[in-house]
Amino acid sequence: MSEIAPGGLDDPQVVLLSPGIYNSAYFEHVFLAREMGVPLVVGADLVVEDDRVYMRTISGLKPVHTIYRRLNDDFLDPKVFRPDSMLGVPGLIGAWKAGNVAIANAVGTGVADDKAVYAYMPRIIKYYLSEEPLIHNVETHICREAEGLKYTLDNLDKLVTKPVGESGGYGITIGPRASKEELELARDSIRANPENWISQPMIGLSVAPTLAEEGIGPRHLDLRPFIVTGKESWVLPGGLTRVAMKRGSLIVNSSQGGGSKDTWVLADNCNNGSAA
Amino acid sequence: MSMMRFDPGLLARDAEGLFWMARYLERVENLARLIDVTQSFESPGFETDAWFGLIRINADEKNFAARGFSPDAAHVKRFYLLDRGNPTSIPSSLEDARTNARTLRPLMSTEMWRQINVFHRFAGRITPEDMEGDALSRLCTRLKEGVQAHTGITQGTLYRDQGWYFYELGRFIERADQTTRMLDIKYTALLPRDGEEKRVAELTQWNAVLRAAAGYHAFKRYARAAFSAEDVVHFLLRDPSSPRSALLCVRRIESHLDDLRRLYGLSAGEAIERAEILRALLLEKPLGHILATGLHDYLDIVQIHLQQLAAAIGRAFFRDWRPQADEPAQLQEQTQVTA
Numbered sequence: 006m007s008e009i010a011p012g013g014l015d016d017p018q019v020v021l022l023s024p025g026i027y028n029s030a031y032f033e034h035v036f037l038a039r040e041m042g043v044p045l046v047v048g049a050d051l052v053v054e055d056d057r058v059y060m061r062t063i064s065g066l067k068p069v070h071t072i073y074r075r076l077n078d079d080f081l082d083p084k085v086f087r088p089d090s091m092l093g094v095p096g097l098i099g100a101w102k103a104g105n106v107a108i109a110n111a112v113g114t115g116v117a118d119d120k121a122v123y124a125y126m127p128r129i130i131k132y133y134l135s136e137e138p139l140i141h142n143v144e145t146h147i148c149r150e151a152e153g154l155k156y157t158l159d160n161l162d163k164l165v166t167k168p169v170g171e172s173g174g175y176g177i178t179i180g181p182r183a184s185k186e187e188l189e190l191a192r193d194s195i196r197a198n199p200e201n202w203i204s205q206p207m208i209g210l211s212v213a214p215t216l217a218e219e220g221i222g223p224r225h226l227d228l229r230p231f232i233v234t235g236k237e238s239w240v241l242p243g244g245l246t247r248v249a250m251k252r253g254s255l256i257v258n259s260s261q262g263g264g265s266k267d268t269w270v271l272a273d274n275c276n277n278g279s280a281a
Numbered sequence: 282m283s284m285m286r287f288d289p290g291l292l293a294r295d296a297e298g299l300f301w302m303a304r305y306l307e308r309v310e311n312l313a314r315l316i317d318v319t320q321s322f323e324s325p326g327f328e329t330d331a332w333f334g335l336i337r338i339n340a341d342e343k344n345f346a347a348r349g350f351s352p353d354a355a356h357v358k359r360f361y362l363l364d365r366g367n368p369t370s371i372p373s374s375l376e377d378a379r380t381n382a383r384t385l386r387p388l389m390s391t392e393m394w395r396q397i398n399v400f401h402r403f404a405g406r407i408t409p410e411d412m413e414g415d416a417l418s419r420l421c422t423r424l425k426e427g428v429q430a431h432t433g434i435t436q437g438t439l440y441r442d443q444g445w446y447f448y449e450l451g452r453f454i455e456r457a458d459q460t461t462r463m464l465d466i467k468y469t470a471l472l473p474r475d476g477e478e479k480r481v482a483e484l485t486q487w488n489a490v491l492r493a494a495a496g497y498h499a500f501k502r503y504a505r506a507a508f509s510a511e512d513v514v515h516f517l518l519r520d521p522s523s524p525r526s527a528l529l530c531v532r533r534i535e536s537h538l539d540d541l542r543r544l545y546g547l548s549a550g551e552a553i554e555r556a557e558i559l560r561a562l563l564l565e566k567p568l569g570h571i572l573a574t575g576l577h578d579y580l581d582i583v584q585i586h587l588q589q590l591a592a593a594i595g596r597a598f599f600r601d602w603r604p605q606a607d608e609p610a611q612l613q614e615q616t617q618v619t620a
Contacts, residue, residue, distance in 0.1 A: 026383040035386040043289075045387045050292050062290040063443060063598045064547055 006041070008235045009107040010070040017070035019043045020060060022051070024076055024092045029259045033245075034075050043073070053096030056103040071107045072097075078112055120203050121147065121169040148195055148202040157195065157204040161188050164204040166195065174258035181207055210255055213266065215248055225249045226266065227257050244268045295388060296447040297599040298381040301617040303451035305378035309371050309404075310428035311459035312361060315466065317421040318493035322470050322486065323354070331470065332357040338465045341369055358412040362420070371424060375404045377617065390438035393431070400427040443545050446537045450594060453537075457530035458587045461580040463494055464517050468577045487513045494525045511568045514576065518563060518583075527583060531560050534590070549597035555590040562586060 010017030023034040025047045038045035050060050051069065059066035074081065080090040085098040100106045116122065122129075124145040130138045146153035146164070157164060161180050168176040178191040195202045215224035229245040232238055246266040247257035257263040315335060322331040332354040336345050341360075348367055350356040364370045368377075379401045386394060403423070411420045432452075439445055470486050473479045487510060491497040494517055503520075504512045520526045535556045541547040562583065571579045 026380070031383070038387050044292060046292065047294070050294055060290075061293045063293050063296045063447075064290065064545070067290050 006043075006071050006073055006109060009109060011104055011107060014070060018060075018068060019071040019073065020046045020051075020069050022046055022048070022072050022074040022076055022094075024080070028075075030075065033259075033265075037073075041073075048076070048090075048092045048094050051094040051097070053094060053100050056096070056100045056105055058094070058097065058100045058106045069106060071109065073109050078115055081108075081112065118172060119169050120167055120171075121149070121200075124203050143205050143208060146204045148199040148204065153204070154195070154199050157202070158192060160204075161192060163206065165207050166191050166202055166204045168194075168201050169203055170201065172258075173260035174256040174263075175261075177256070179207060179255060207255075210257075213246075213248065215250070215264075215266075217250065217252070222252060224252070225255050225257065228268065242270050242272075291443045291447075293599050295385060295444065297595070297617075298385050299388070299444050299448040300451035300594070300599070302378050302381035302385065303448045304455040304617075305374045305381070306428050306431055307452050307455035307459065309374045309378070310425050311456070311463070312369075312371055312374070313421040313424035313428075314493045314495075315459075315463060316358070316361060317418055318463070318466060318489050320417055321489045322466070328354040334466060334470060335361070338462045338468075339369060341367075344369065355412075358417070359409070362407050362412055363409070372404050372407070375401045381617075388440075388444055390434070392434050392438050396430055396434050400431065403427060443541065443547070446541050447598070449537050450534055453530040453533045454587055454591050454594075456525060457527045457534075458584055460494065460517055460525050460527050460530070461583050461587075463490060464514060465577060465580050466490065466493075468580075483510070491516070494523075496523055496525065499523060511572060514568055514572065519568075528560070528563050531556055531563060535560065538594075547598070549594060552590060552593040552597050555586070555593045559583070559586045559590060 006019045007017050010019070019041070021034060021038040021041065021043055023031060023038075023045055025031065028034070034045060044050075044060065046060055051072075052059050052061060052066065054066070058069040058072070060069050076092055079086045080092045082093050082095060082097040082099075083090045084095050086093070097106070097108075098112065101108050101112070123142070124147045127138050127142055130136055146157050148154045148157055157166065161178075162183070164180045166178045166180070171177075178187055180188065180191075183191070210225040210227055212223035213226050214221050217224065226246055226248040229247065231241040231244060233241065246268045247259065248264045248266050249255060249257045250262050250264050259265070315338075319331055319335050322334070324331070329352055333352045335357055336342055336352075344367060345357075345360055348360060348364060350360050360367055361370050363372070365372050365376070367373060379397055382389065382394060382397045404427070407420065410416060435448065439448065467486055467490055472486075473482050487508075488497065491500050491513060496516060500508075500513070500516050500523075504516070516523055516526065518527045521528055521532070523529060535553065538549055538553050538556060541549070542553075
């Protein structure tokens with residue numbers, strides 16, 4: 006975060022910009038801010054003057070140089086994006102354009118979150134790096150391509166269909182678990198707008214013992230690893246384990262009531278001097 | 282050379298959050314004390330008068346009626362112990378304290394956060410049975426102890442930077458205010474008309490007020506054997522060592538404001554001035570004179586001064602801290618302004 010601050014600063018002020026306590030990921034924002042040792046701010050704490058960003062402290066305005074934002078693009082600046090955003094900072098994009106503040110992730114990076122981009126990753130790697138991907142994708146069928154669309158429609162009851170522009174587990178149909186009506190609904194949506202859809206086989210997510218209302222029971226989970234890219238890239242020795250709190254559910258997203266678990270990385274002391 | 286990187290500053294919003302978290306929790310402890318002492322003021326056939334007195338000293342008459350309650354002992358208890366729709370109830374104050382605590386999580390210890398959550402859950406499970414007879418006193422004890430555990434954990438774990446001073450300022454302003462209300466409860470209490478009976482009843486009531494303020498034993502050590510009302514009022518308003526006395530609270534406030542100026546260069550001239558005026562108000566007139574002309578009115582004036590002091594702190598640090606601020610936002614006096 007310090008590396009990307011506007012030039013010439015020994016000790017740039019980094020902040021984490023959160024939508025606040027009512028966001029489902031607020032706990033994570035607190036955790037990250039604490040581990041990074043940076044102030045956790047909300048939009049109302051920041052103010053832009055002459056294209057420079059400041060935070061309101063008890064001793065007045067303090068300059069801010071890098072913003073790690075956990076706020077979606079459209080809420081960032083009511084002057085540029087959604088005018089009804091109460092969570093953003095008026096003038097923030099102006100300050101960013103003027104080069105006076107760095108925003109991470111950069112505005113527009115949300116496009117990489119699009120599931121259609123995921124589907125093309127193996128081809129992107131090949132095209133730009135002439136390499137094979139080291140970790141393979143989940144087999145993904147792209148409905149904007151005739152072949153993928155046909156395969157998807159022919160096998161709807163075996164596939165998971167996902168809208169490309171959504172996140173948080175919304176709009177997903179899990180074929181093997183869907184009713185006839187749900188499958189027909191998914192079929193209609195895909196036919197109406199094939200570009201908006203991809204499909205994947207249902208992944209047999211692993212389970213772990215989880216404390217639930219009725220006691221300890223199995224719940225599905227997945228692992229999100231994190232890779233930080235600055236001047237160099239490195240993989241964090243840990244990750245986010247997300248867990249579906251509903252019995253049998255494969256939707257682990259926190260915005261749909263999913264929880265998180267500790268992630269343990271077991272280090273081999275013989276080969277590795279430092280434990281994670 | 283210091284090993285610390287730099288002073289990260291304190292967000293105005295976080296300073297305000299600390300101030301209010303402390304106030305809400307202090308309010309819970311004192312309301313539990315007031316409820317406890319009100320129960321001991323109950324005399325058979327006159328329960329309603331005793332309990333409605335609680336509504337009056339908290340200036341909650343309008344709010345009480347608006348919530349659909351009528352002057353009745355059981356209604357007053359429900360209003361303060363169960364009614365989440367009443368912003369001055371104990372469950373509401375704890376809800377507000379916890380909401381502030383959530384915004385302050387990066388600044389507070391895990392131990393503080395955990396205790397507030399456990400306490401918040403406890404207060405959310407108060408039942409009508411907990412408000413009957415002896416159970417009520419036990420409930421008040423649990424509520425007091427909940428805040429005392431919070432205070433102790435905070436003393437032992439909260440990092441002592443600027444934030445700590447705002448937490449303390451909130452706590453002492455609220456405590457001073459609540460002590461004046463505790464004294465005021467005597468004003469609404471019923472007394473037999475005259476003679477020996479009246480004298481005894483009055484002494485019993487003053488003893489109850491002292492016990493509510495946890496000051497009974499200390500008072501006994503320092504007061505004359507045949508004490509008067511004036512002695513009790515002195516102890517709760519002017520005693521420099523009684524931890525709940527208004528004077529001690531105001532002196533702590535002055536010293537914290539002074540530390541903020543000295544250690545962090547944060548000046549709040551208006552707030553310091555207001556604290557000085559308040560200290561003078563507490564000390565200047567002979568108590569005999571105050572008692573003769575009306576303690577209740579005097580306590581009202583003290584409460585107004587405390588509100589003005591809180592507003593001045595708000596103007597200095599939370600809202601209009603920028604010298605060039607053109608539109609002074611109104612700081613509400615008794616409850617927090619939420620953005």
